[in-house]
Amino acid sequence: MAKKKRGLGKGLSALIPDEPVEQEKEDGNKDSIINIDIALIEPNGGQPRKAFSNEALEELTRSIEKHGVIQPIIVRKVDDGYQLIAGERRWRASKEAGLKEIPCIVKDIEQNKSTEIALIENIQREDLNSIEEALAYNNLIKEYNLTQEKISEAVGKSRSYIANIMRLLNLSDEVIKLISKGKLTSGHGRTLLGVKNEKEQIELAKKIIEKNLSVRETEKLVKNMQKKNNKSNTKKRKKDPVLLELEENLRKRFGTKVKINSKKNKGKIEIEYYSNEDLERILEILA
Structure with a gap:
């Protein structure tokens, strides 16, 4: 005993x-x-x-x-x-x-x-799938007023992990169902978050399943789609490679999408967040 x-x-x-x-x-x-x-x-x-x-x-x-x-x-x-x-x-x-x-x-x-x-x-x-896990975290935050930090201590996972897995709930309902059924992985889901158009997101999800694409292959597919969408705006100035590298470094640092808009000697930095807890996490990093 x-x-x-x-x-x-x-x-x-x-x-x-x-x-x-x-x-x-x-x-x-x-x-x-x-x-x-x-x-x-x-x-x-x-x-x-x-x-x-x-x-x-x-x-x-x-x-x-x-x-x-x-x-x-x-x-x-x-x-x-x-x-x-x-x-x-x-x-x-x-x-x-x-x-x-x-x-x-x-x-x-x-x-x-x-x-x-x-x-x-x-x-x-339990061996929960990523959507069940994300919903459980969401429930703990909304129903029981637990912070991501408190949940992180309880389940032994980092706050950034919890914030990232909860982002999957921003996917379209159909894609969420596909992840729940195990037809797509959470890695596929995180990549599909980069596709804002719901119809395109669902079409891509079906293509991933049909062709049995890996997460890497899905990332390439999403990048190609984004390139095609960008080509429609021919006047759009090509972004400085230095800024692209900075965006990528900041994305890794904050665990979310970061955009740098530069014009001449001024500009702005946009950092995306998906919940109040996500915002709090980013502010702590900035502090």
């Missing part, structure tokens, strides 16, 4: 109170593990993944049948039983394995906080 369990990130651990809810047991140990009737536990609806891999679940079920549940699940007390906070796959697999009871740690947590923790726990543990 003294052995520390892995899996909860620094920020997630901070979100869960240290003290378990009082049990009708003589052991008042901190984070004491108790066996609870599996039928008394209900799932938490606030997690990003609604479907579970049958293959992964079957594998976990076989492991539980052989070795039992090694890591306890985390629950909270509700009126007629308990609600899951973390460990839904273990709970499901235990039911499949025919277990009557499952080891649990009971925490005294409010409903909103429980859902927030469930979201973060599942982002950490």
Whole structure:
């Protein structure tokens, strides 16, 4: 019991109170593990993944049948039983394995906080696709007022990673569906963000699937399309290679599109952002 369990990130651990809810047991140990009737536990609806891999679940079920549940699940007390906070796959697999009871740690947590923790726990543990992950981050920011910095601490990923993956939600609905279904990668999606016209974006997405194009090939395709669009404006002055290089360096620095418009000895720099959190991240870099 003294052995520390892995899996909860620094920020997630901070979100869960240290003290378990009082049990009708003589052991008042901190984070004491108790066996609870599996039928008394209900799932938490606030997690990003609604479907579970049958293959992964079957594998976990076989492991539980052989070795039992090694890591306890985390629950909270509700009126007629308990609600899951973390460990839904273990709970499901235990039911499949025919277990009557499952080891649990009971925490005294409010409903909103429980859902927030469930979201973060599942982002950490589940093999989410990039759209599910982006939606989960978006939910945490909008519904629970978490900052990208707080999420970053909880899931162990950089703020720029979170900002970039959330940008995928700016794609057209059809392209988002294709990424969700695994027909396009998040890399393809990030490249398609450079295509502002929704119709062209969808056409390109279909072309990527049809020709099985890599992300590199997609980047070339998008560049060629942008070149064709630029040719329609013959009066447009060719940009100085030095400015192009500066734009690229700034793009890498800020993790977003940067445009330098220069005219004679003056001009302006445009830095794109896609949310208030993204703006805050850029301002911190500038500071």
